Amino acid sequence: MWDELQFAFALTVSGLSIGLMYSLIALGFVLVYKATEAINFAQGEFVMLAGFVAAVVLAAKGMPVLAGVAAAVAVMVAFSFALERVVLRPLLGRPIIAVIMATIGLGAMLRGLPPITVGGETRAVSLNIGDLPIGIGPASLPPIQILGVVVTLIFLGLFTWFFMKSRMGVAMRAVADNQQVAMAMGINVERYFALAWAMAGIVSALGGVIWGSMLGVDVHLALVGLKVFPVVILGGLDSIVGAVIGGLIVGLVESLAAGYLDPYVGGGTKDFAPYVLMIIALMFKPYGMFGTHRIERV
C-alpha cells in the first residue's frame, strides 16, 4: 500500500514538472495566437532550431553556458521577426488553412535544414548543473527538470506582470482584442505583432535549451511540439493561465498513463493518452477551460 502511494507520488511529481516544461513551449504558441491570431504548427521545430543553435555554440571549447543561451535567444528572436515579415504578413486576411499550411511547410523546412548544414547527429547541450537526481520526499527529479520548472515559473511571473501592469502589455492586449480599434487608439499594431513573435522566440529558445539538454538535440526534438496541441486545446488557445493548467494536466496524464497503462498495452501510451483527452475536450468544451468563446455571424 505504502509502495503504491509512493509510486503514485513519484509519477505525479515527475508528471507535473514535465507538464510545466510543456507549458513553457505552449506559451510560445499562445502568445502568438493571442496577439496576432496566427497559428504556429512549427512550434516544435522552433524549439529544435534553438536547441541546435545552443548545441553548436556550446560545442566550441570554453564557451560559457550563458553564451549558448544568449545565442539561441538572439537567433530565435531574429528568426521570428523575419518569419513574421516574410511569410505571415503576406498571408494576413487569407483563410486560416493558408497560415496552418505555411507553418507546416516551415516546419518541414526547419526539420530538413540541420542535416544538410551542421549534420544530423544527436548533440548534447551541457548546462553544467550535474545529473544527480534531487530528492523531493519519496520522489526524485533530475536537476534539469527542476531548472525547467524554475524557468517556466519565472517566465509565467514575467508575462503575467507584463500583460497586467506594463504599458506595452496592455497595448498588446488591446491589439489582441480588436486590431482596428487598437489602431484607432494610436497603437502601432505591426510593432506589437513583431513583439509577440519576438517573445515567442525567447520562450522557444529557452524551451530548446532545456528540452535539448534533457533529450539531446537532433531532428526528433521537434516532436516535443506535438504535445503543444493537447496543452493549448485543454487550456484554451489564447489563455496564458490555460497553457499552464493544460500543461500540468497533459504532463500528469502522460506520466500516470505511462506508469499504470504501459505494462498492459505494450508501451507508447505516453504519446497517445494526451490526444485522447484532447479529443474528449474538443467534443465537449472546444474552446478549452480558459479560452475565449467565439460567436460567428454570417
Place this chain on the structure above:
Amino acid sequence: MFHRESGVYKTTYAADMALYPLPVARWTVAAVILLFAVVLPLSLHDYYLSIINLSLIAIVGALGLNILVGYTGQISVGHAAFMSVGAYTAANLAVKLGLPFWVTLPAGGLMAALVGAIVGIPSLRIKGLYLAIATLAGQLIIEWIINHTPAISGGAQASIQVPRPELWGYQLRTQGQLYFFLLFFAALAILATLNLVRSRIGRAFVAIRDQDIAAEIIGINIYRYKLLAFAISSFYAGVCGVLYTYYFGIANYEAFQIGVSIDYLAMIIIGGLGSVLGSILGAVFVTMLPIVLRLSMEPLAGLFFSAGEMSSVIASTRLVLFGALIILFLVVEPEGLNRLWRNIRNYFRVWPFSY
C-alpha cells in the same frame, strides 16, 4: 483542354457545366486516352512507368483530399491514417480470407470511409485550427491503434505481405501490367470527381466551404454533407492505400505516417485547392520532386558528402525544398499550378494579341 475558342456562347447552366465545353474537346480527351492507354505503355521503359505508377496512386489520394479540403473547406491532417486503414483492411482480407482485389479494394475504401466519418464527427462542432488539430489527433490515434493491435497489423513488424492482384487467373506482376491496373482506377477516380463536383452534392460542398452558416440557412444539411465529405474523401484515401499496398506487395504503417499526410496537403496546395486538374498536377509534381532531386543531386552532392550520408542529405533537401515550395505557392500563387496553367491558356487564347 488544348483548343482555342472564339468566344463564350454558353446560354444555359447545363452547357456551362458540361464535361466537354465544346465538341472539339472530345478529340482532346480521346487523344489523352490514346496517349495514356497505348503510346506511353508501349514506348516507355519500366523505370519511367514505375514513376507514372506512383503518380497514378498519388492522384487518387490527392483527389480525395481535395474534395475535403479544396471543395468542402474542412482541413484534414490525417489523410495518411485513412490510407493505412484501407491498406490494412485490404491486406487482412486478401491474406486471411484470400479475397480477390475487386472485393478488397472497395472494402478497404468503405472501411476507410467509415473511420473517416467517425474522425469527421468533431467537424460538426469545430472548424479551422481546431479541426486541424482534431484530425492530427485522429492520425496519431489510428497509427497507434494499428501499431498496437497484432490482429490488424500482423505482428511485430506491423507489416503484411500481400499477393499481387489477379485478373482472370493472370497475376499482374510487371510495371506494365500494374500500369494498366492503376491507370484504370486513377481514371475512374478522376471521372468520379469531375462528376461529383458538378452535382448537387458538389455544389453543397462548395457552399459549405464558402460560408457554412449561410449554407445551413439556404437549406443545406451541413451535418450530413460535412460527414459525407469526410466519408468520400476517406474512401478515396482508402482506395489509394489499397492500390499502394497492391503495388508494393506489402502493407506497412511506416508508409502512412504524418509526413505522408503533409505530402498530400502539399500536393493539393501546390496543384491548386478546389480543382481536379490541380490535384493531378500537384500529385505528379510532388511524386516527381524527390526523383528529379536525386538525379540532379547525386553527381553534385558527391563532392561535399560521403556516400553514406547521401540518402539522408537528399531526404533532408527534399524536406527543405518541399517546405519552401509550400510557402512560396501560398504567398505568391495561392491557386497553384492549376492557375499557372489557366494563365498560359488565357495567354494563348488571344494570341498574338495581348487581350
